[in-house]
Amino acid sequence: xxxxxxxxxxxxxxxxxxxxxxxxxxxxxxxxxxxxxxxxxxxxxxxxxxxxxxxxxxxxxxxxxxxxxxxxxxxxxxxxxxxxxxxxxxxxxxxxxxxxxxxxxxxxxxxxxxxxxxxxxxxxxxxxxxxxxxxxxxxxxxxxxxxxxxxxxxxxxxxxx
Amino acid sequence: xxxxxxxxxxxxxxxxxxxxxxxxxxxxxxxxxxxxxxxxxxxxxxxxxxxxxxxxxxxxxxxxxxxxxxxxxxxxxxxxxxxxxxxxxxxxxxxxxxxxxxxxxxxxxxxxxxxxxxxxxxxxxxxxxxxxxxxxxxxxxxxxxxxxxxxxxxxxxxxxxxxxxxxxxxxxxxxxxxxxxxxxxxxxxxxxxxxxxxxxxxxxxxxxxxxxxxxxxxxxxxxxxxxxxxxxxxxxxxxxxxxxxxxxxxxxxxxxxxxxxxxxxxxxxxxxxxxxxxxxxxxxxxxxxxxxxxxxxxxxxxxxxxxxxxxxxxxxxxxxxxxxxxxxxxxxxxxxxxxxxxxxxxxxxxxxxxxxxxxxxxxxxxxxxxxxxxxxxxxxxxxxxxxxxxxxxxxxxxxxxxxxxxxxxxxxxxxxxxxxxxxxxxxxxxxxxxxxxxxxxxxxxxxxxxxxxxxxxxxxxxxxxxxxxxxxxxxxxxxxxxxxxxxxxxxxxxxxxxxxxxxxxxxxxxxxxxxxxxxxxxxxxxxxxxxxxxxxxxxxxxxxxxxxxxxxxxxxxxxxxxxxxxxxxxxxxxxxxxxxxxxxxxxxxxxxxxxxxxxxxxxxxxxxxxxxxxxxxxxxxxxxxxxxxxxxxxxxxxxxxxxxxxxxxxxxxxxxxxxxxxxxxxxxxxxxxxxxxxxxxxxxxxxxxxxxxxxxxxxxxxxxxxxxxxxxxxxxxxxxxxxxxxxxxxxxxxxxxxxxxxxxxxxxxxxxxxxxxxxxxxxxxxxxxxxxxxxxxxx
Ligand code: FES
Ligand code: FES
Numbered sequence: 053x054x055x056x057x058x059x060x061x062x063x064x065x066x067x068x069x070x071x072x073x074x075x076x077x078x079x080x081x082x083x084x085x086x087x088x089x090x091x092x093x094x095x096x097x098x099x100x101x102x103x104x105x106x107x108x109x110x111x112x113x114x115x116x117x118x119x120x121x122x123x124x125x126x127x128x129x130x131x132x133x134x135x136x137x138x139x140x141x142x143x144x145x146x147x148x149x150x151x152x153x154x155x156x157x158x159x160x161x162x163x164x165x166x167x168x169x170x171x172x173x174x175x176x177x178x179x180x181x182x183x184x185x186x187x188x189x190x191x192x193x194x195x196x197x198x199x200x201x202x203x204x205x206x207x208x209x210x211x212x213x
Numbered sequence: 214x215x216x217x218x219x220x221x222x223x224x225x226x227x228x229x230x231x232x233x234x235x236x237x238x239x240x241x242x243x244x245x246x247x248x249x250x251x252x253x254x255x256x257x258x259x260x261x262x263x264x265x266x267x268x269x270x271x272x273x274x275x276x277x278x279x280x281x282x283x284x285x286x287x288x289x290x291x292x293x294x295x296x297x298x299x300x301x302x303x304x305x306x307x308x309x310x311x312x313x314x315x316x317x318x319x320x321x322x323x324x325x326x327x328x329x330x331x332x333x334x335x336x337x338x339x340x341x342x343x344x345x346x347x348x349x350x351x352x353x354x355x356x357x358x359x360x361x362x363x364x365x366x367x368x369x370x371x372x373x374x375x376x377x378x379x380x381x382x383x384x385x386x387x388x389x390x391x392x393x394x395x396x397x398x399x400x401x402x403x404x405x406x407x408x409x410x411x412x413x414x415x416x417x418x419x420x421x422x423x424x425x426x427x428x429x430x431x432x433x434x435x436x437x438x439x440x441x442x443x444x445x446x447x448x449x450x451x452x453x454x455x456x457x458x459x460x461x462x463x464x465x466x467x468x469x470x471x472x473x474x475x476x477x478x479x480x481x482x483x484x485x486x487x488x489x490x491x492x493x494x495x496x497x498x499x500x501x502x503x504x505x506x507x508x509x510x511x512x513x514x515x516x517x518x519x520x521x522x523x524x525x526x527x528x529x530x531x532x533x534x535x536x537x538x539x540x541x542x543x544x545x546x547x548x549x550x551x552x553x554x555x556x557x558x559x560x561x562x563x564x565x566x567x568x569x570x571x572x573x574x575x576x577x578x579x580x581x582x583x584x585x586x587x588x589x590x591x592x593x594x595x596x597x598x599x600x601x602x603x604x605x606x607x608x609x610x611x612x613x614x615x616x617x618x619x620x621x622x623x624x625x626x627x628x629x630x631x632x633x634x635x636x637x638x639x640x641x642x643x644x645x646x647x648x649x650x651x652x653x654x655x656x657x658x659x660x661x662x663x664x665x666x667x668x669x670x671x672x673x674x675x676x677x678x679x680x681x682x683x684x685x686x687x688x689x690x691x692x693x694x695x696x697x698x699x700x701x702x703x704x705x706x707x708x709x710x711x712x713x714x715x716x717x718x719x720x721x722x723x724x725x726x727x728x729x730x731x732x733x734x735x736x737x738x739x740x741x742x743x744x745x746x747x748x749x750x751x752x753x754x755x756x757x758x759x760x761x762x763x764x765x766x767x768x769x770x771x772x773x774x775x776x777x778x779x780x781x782x783x784x785x786x787x788x789x790x791x792x793x794x795x796x797x798x799x800x801x802x803x804x805x806x807x808x809x810x811x812x813x814x815x816x817x818x819x820x821x822x823x824x825x826x827x828x829x830x831x832x833x834x835x836x837x838x839x840x841x842x843x844x845x846x847x848x849x850x851x852x853x854x855x856x857x858x859x860x861x862x863x864x865x866x867x868x869x870x871x872x873x874x875x876x877x878x879x880x881x882x883x884x885x886x887x888x889x890x891x892x893x894x895x896x897x898x899x900x901x902x903x904x905x906x907x908x909x910x911x912x913x914x915x916x917x918x919x920x921x922x923x924x925x926x927x928x929x930x931x932x933x934x935x936x937x938x939x940x941x942x943x944x945x946x947x948x949x950x951x952x953x954x955x956x957x958x959x960x961x962x963x964x965x966x967x968x969x970x971x972x973x974x975x976x977x978x979x980x981x982x983x984x985x986x987x988x989x990x991x992x
Binding site (some may be wrong): 073075076083084087088090091092094095096097100102119125129130131133134140144147148149150153154155156157158159160161163178181182183185187188190191192193194195196197198199 | 225229230234240241243409411461463706707708874
């Protein structure tokens with residue numbers, strides 16, 4: 053029989069209790085256990101960053117973390133980024149404005165990675181942003197729109213705070 | 214009539230959904246009773262299958278069935294169909310959906326497990342016992358045609374898949390009267406697809422209801438429908454193929470894959486939906502890639518650097534099977550004069566089998582290779598004659614007063630290759646200006662004074678885009694006033710929804726947000742082709758334009774009757790038809806649609822069909838030729854061989870731009886893909902055909918930290934070949950990039966006499982070349 057455990061965790065502000073197989077990754081649990089399919093699996097070996105979510109505020113690769121390890125923790129996925137009224141937040145809006153996405157597959161991981169990064173680095177240079185997303189692969193955009201979006205969002209967020 | 218949105222930087226309509234995690238990619242779709250599949254794949258590059266024993270796997274709890282070739286029955290025992298038959302294919306080897314008795318590359322599908330979950334299906338793979346008898350494998354294209362080379366297929370006598378040739382002009386005469394003849398040989402290696410979303414398929418078979426439905430992460434749903442229906446020997450009406458959101462395509466998702474057949478058959482056998490999602494390791498071994506081409510060329514020129522002729526031989530790697538006909542070698546030859554007026558060309562290609570994953574187009578298909586070859590030879594002329602690379606190009610371009618210019622080459626299908634419009638020299642000047650080319654020598658000297666090595670490289674290209682024959686659109690006004698727009702063209706991130714909505718909205722007089730766009734579902738639009746070869750803007754653009762125009766005409770005609778006004782006095786704005794000068798007289802498009810499409814016992818207005826709808830297949834009357842010039846500036850560390858791309862400048866002309874923001878995105882993304890080809894992406898096999906680069910630590914993709922900012926400037930020379938004046942823009946960034954980067958590296962290392970004959974250029978190769986150069990200089 054499969055080895056399972058009971059876990060409890062908060063995802064985008066909602067608490068969930070579940071019985072999960074110990075080998076299930078956090079990413080698979082979010083996608084298939086909770087139906088939060090915004091988190092994408094690009095490589096399942098920890099390099100592409102598409103699966104990035106925030107666990108207790110830190111950007112984490114959900115393909116490399118087991119669901120059981122998230123027990124008792126607070127997870128934020130791309131579905132939890134927009135403002136409470138559903139409008140795009142500053143970073144999402146900047147991605148939209150600067151054509152920071154094409155196919156949209158890397159986008160959730162880019163947004164979550166940059167959310168954590170911009171919180172800790174409110175006034176980054178272009179080089180800083182490029183280093184910050186150097187663990188997120190995008191095959192479509194050539195990164196320029198993403199970098200421009202992050203820089204613009206940083207400005208907007210600074211004005212807002 | 215003004216098309217109001219054409220040329221506007223409209224933010225994409227697809228984005229809010231994707232930015233909030235509400236995309237719908239294949240793996241996001243679930244359905245009642247769905248089972249999950251995993252494929253057992255060949256572990257050897259070439260082997261006979263003696264036997265398959267799945268009893269241990271079948272016994273695993275949660276496994277429903279293991280299916281191999283023998284389980285498919287006589288009806289489904291044949292090889293896959295050739296999508297692109299061509300007379301030059303001498304050995305038309307396609308594969309079986311599940312290998313029959315021989316495997317010819319590592320990764321070839323041998324059996325499929327169907328289980329309750331993907332994890333259980335993957336567990337079961339390890340429990341299938343296959344008895345293989347290893348056979349010798351052929352991997353190196355340089356020796357694949359030698360007499361003693363191993364054969365890629367046991368039942369053949371040669372690894373030659375076929376031969377092609379592009380030849381025009383009097384080549385003997387060109388070489389006889391040349392002041393100089395120079396030669397160069399080089400290898401080109403292009404990597405794989407590496408869309409961030411891997412492939413994936415869900416099949417559902419409902420024999421008494423909807424028939425067979427396939428959700429697949431693909432570029433060409435209609436091609437798959439036709440190929441699958443043909444393979445199954447069933448009606449296309451009973452096969453529906455849907456490409457939902459697709460996370461990147463880049464060419465390899467344009468084909469018809471064994472997994473699409475195998476999963477369809479699995480769903481049929483299991484009588485329930487079956488899903489398969491490729492994992493990244495499988496992507497490396499089972500998704501088609503592009504890989505090696507070896508070129509051996511001679512160029513004939515005058516003392517002033519005017520090129521008179523180009524001749525030589527190419528060896529093209531085909532991989533183990535022929536899923537795409539000769540698309541790749543052909544698209545390598547077609548662009549051969551590049552942006553230049555070269556009176557005579559004679560280049561032939563040997564297409565050879567290897568025991569590696571079958572080859573397919575990757576962004577640009579063969580065009581980056583053909584253009585690289587021409588640009589290399591221009592570079593050779595520049596170097597040998599000591600003429601500035603930009604100046605050699607000026608002396609050789611097809612001039613704008615020569616347009617339309619017939620190169621002498623033939624397109625696929627035999628039509629002459631004609632450059633329709635453009636000003637290549639003006640484009641070069643714009644690129645030079647953007648890159649501060651004229652002051653580069655000073656920058657270079659200043660850097661050298663600090664011990665740094667800078668180099669600059671120029672490259673020009675043409676791109677044949679908009680391949681026909683059509684990609685239609687239907688536009689229909691609903692009673693709500695919303696406008697349904699449907700086309701076959703699948704999107705993998707190119708922004709088709711926005712582009713087409715802009716065209717229809719502008720033409721019809723509605724708001725773009727009132728457009729309900731659906732595409733890439735064979736049940737929703739009668740026939741389409743696919744998103745390949747930068748063809749959508751130049752085919753769907755005109756059909757959307759025309760269909761919207763027809764609906765407008767129909768609406769105005771009916772409104773004129775209803776409002777008792779002259780058609781000439783009417784205008785449509787925001788979905789409402791108004792009479793100029795009489796603001797109170799108006800009727801909405803929705804109301805017109807209701808009048809035209811009444812329910813029972815009402816009258817359809819005389820002289821009208823009962824729908825406010827039109828379908829058009831208007832496209833381009835030839836292949837619009839886009840063009841570009843790129844300038845790369847690099848810094849090379851001669852100690853470590855590290856290459857940094859400092860600046861990258863693009864002057865690009867894709868005719869009239871529908872949405873410049875989207876065009877920029879295509880160019881930057883394309884350039885970065887091309888830089889990846891030039892510096893990073895390398896799919897390595899050992900001499901037994903074992904792939905050695907199977908994850909993103911071993912196979913390097915371009916990252917944000919290594920990529921430069923790409924500066925872009927445009928020219929807009931309208932194409933005379935379609936109603937909008939547009940040309941394709943999807944691959945023009947990639948095509949010239951490798952040539953510009955390689956030329957820049959050589960330029961940086963002139964002191965060491967470095968000449969590069971292989972890309973991707975890695976640090977080890979460079980340090981060896983630098984050391985060899987330094988040693989020679991010391992002698
Ligand atoms: S899927 Fe987790 S890093 Fe790629
Ligand atoms: S937008 Fe497609 S991978 Fe980044």
